[in-house]
């Protein structure tokens with residue numbers, strides 16, 4: 273039944289909308305659909321494993337219920353996430369904002385999950401900061417501020433060439 277499919281198209285395109293003189297788009301998170309889960313348990317397990325989010329509140333809407341998450345590190349950070357649960361089925365949709373973190377993630381450096389993901393990307397040949405940030409966002413990993421990443425990359429590059437040299441030694 274086509275009409276039973278949940279739709280998440282914003283209704284802001286309806287007839288009379290005139291361009292509003294909003295000075296800053298950043299007041300509103302711009303959410304992008306990332307993935308779909310079969311149940312809330314499944315969704316929550318994945319959210320937990322992403323280690324990036326702090327559950328803020330649950331709000332019921334006409335067609336669904338939404339759980340809003342803030343960046344685990346700072347409530348004011350533009351990096352946001354939400355889970356959408358349509359009333360009509362048990363599916364759960366994860367949407368993430370396209371905002372980057374605007375703060376230091378930890379006093380000492382990058383979270384382990386981020387380091388791990390960055391070094392995996394590095395091995396795959398993704399070595400440019402912007403490409404890395406994009407890939408991290410797509411994977412749902414907490415994205416570091418670019419400055420922090422720029423500090424980390426030379427270290428990773430050095431480690432990596434050490435490993436490459438070791439491998440060559442065995443060939």
Ligand SMILES: [Zn+2]
Nearest residue numbers: 343349351373
């Ligand atoms: Zn953040």
